[in-house]
Amino acid sequence: MESSTSFRILVFSKTAAYRHESIPAGIEALTRYASTSGSFCVDASEDASLINTSDLKKYTVVVLLQTSGDFLDDSQVAALKDWTQNGGGLVGIHCASSGMKSNTWYGGAVGAVFTAHPDPQDGIVKIEDTDHVITKGLPTKWEWFDEWYNFRSNPRGKVHVLMSIDEACYKGGAMGDDHPLAWCQENGGFRSFYTSLGHFSKAWDDDHFLGHVVRGIQWAARRL
Template sequence: MKTKQLLLALLIACTFFSTSVHAQQKQFKTLIVTTTNGWHHESLHAGVLALKEMANKNFFDAVLHENPNGFTDDYLKQFQAVIFLNTTGDILNAEQQKVMERFIQSGKGFVGIHSASDTEYDWEWYTKMVGHMFHIHPTVQTAKLQVLDKSFPGLKDLDGKLWTEEYYEFSPAKSNDLQVVLSVDESTYNPKVQWGPKKGEGMGKVHPMAWYHNYDGGRAFYTALGHLPTNFSNPAFLDHLYAGILWAATGRK
């Protein structure tokens, strides 16, 4: 009898332990927004899968936003960061824009990937949060990346790395406190391009590729990398991206 009681007690203890481990709260929760009202990047699918795998690996939640009418204060309060993954054009109405503003003002975070800077040009608050807006790009080329801030994590494997990308040229900075962590060496590729009357000549010695800043009570991180689907299977890029997500969601770096 005592043996049966002991086995029963052990079974109950193991069940309790297993349940408590599985119910353990994740580090943080993120919302992935992929809405496009313009160019649809081929890398979107690869990006979603990579973010889901990254979340599983690093013990956080990544939820894909699938309900266009569900972008509300009540829904967003469960998240610590919103990720705009290759979004384009005007994707939020006036009410939803206010929801996003209140989300950041409450101390939460934003992560913009690649064409997140090609999104919501007429929403001034958003353009200041992103920091630079997309202007033009030449054809996809291989160039050399440069790390400008080695104190920000996730960048060591990108320093001096040859990287194939759709290198964006940006408008002048919309905010004056951007902390640029990554740039591209314009001497290693041809930045010149012309689309009708619109021209690109490059951005000079410092051509920013990734940056972060505190913004309106919250945090914003942006990386211009992520055009090609293969980017999202590259460990160097994924380390860079996770460091930005972690900082945006928690403030830790």
């Protein structure tokens, strides 16, 4: 369904390292939401040749769905950077922070670089900004089962932290007293949203998680 007020997103899920089994579930959930809501339209691809100056002009937002490893070459990263500098919005899901680890621009655009995680386990997500549109409707203390990502450095101060976790509620945290999980930023003229949640396929069946991602897409598109 496409309307005069909708916009188009590219759900891009190319992997060059670890591949998440939840990728099809994410594509299906976003496509289903788009078809019923009419708020945006979805193209899904793993063809990196689409990441060029001409093709990217069709999209308001690029969703990096579980991208990993060096999934783009230098010219494709440059095209993505140029597109964001002309107003394109980025959304990173979970493993997107493990992509392009040696590229400084990409790491800054996503917000942080993944290092490791403990075994998946229960935890309690703290919503730090309950007034932000991306966290609208989420429980203040959100019980969730996931891989709790550790990052190379704490992004707080460079991004607006939306959610965090107290490492005392699970085993294997490596970031100390301040462990952000999701954030947004307006960086160099574009909007970027990242959530580290979403390892498992069943996450996409959860209304809180899907709403969190959808509102992040709409925020990145400047519709919220």
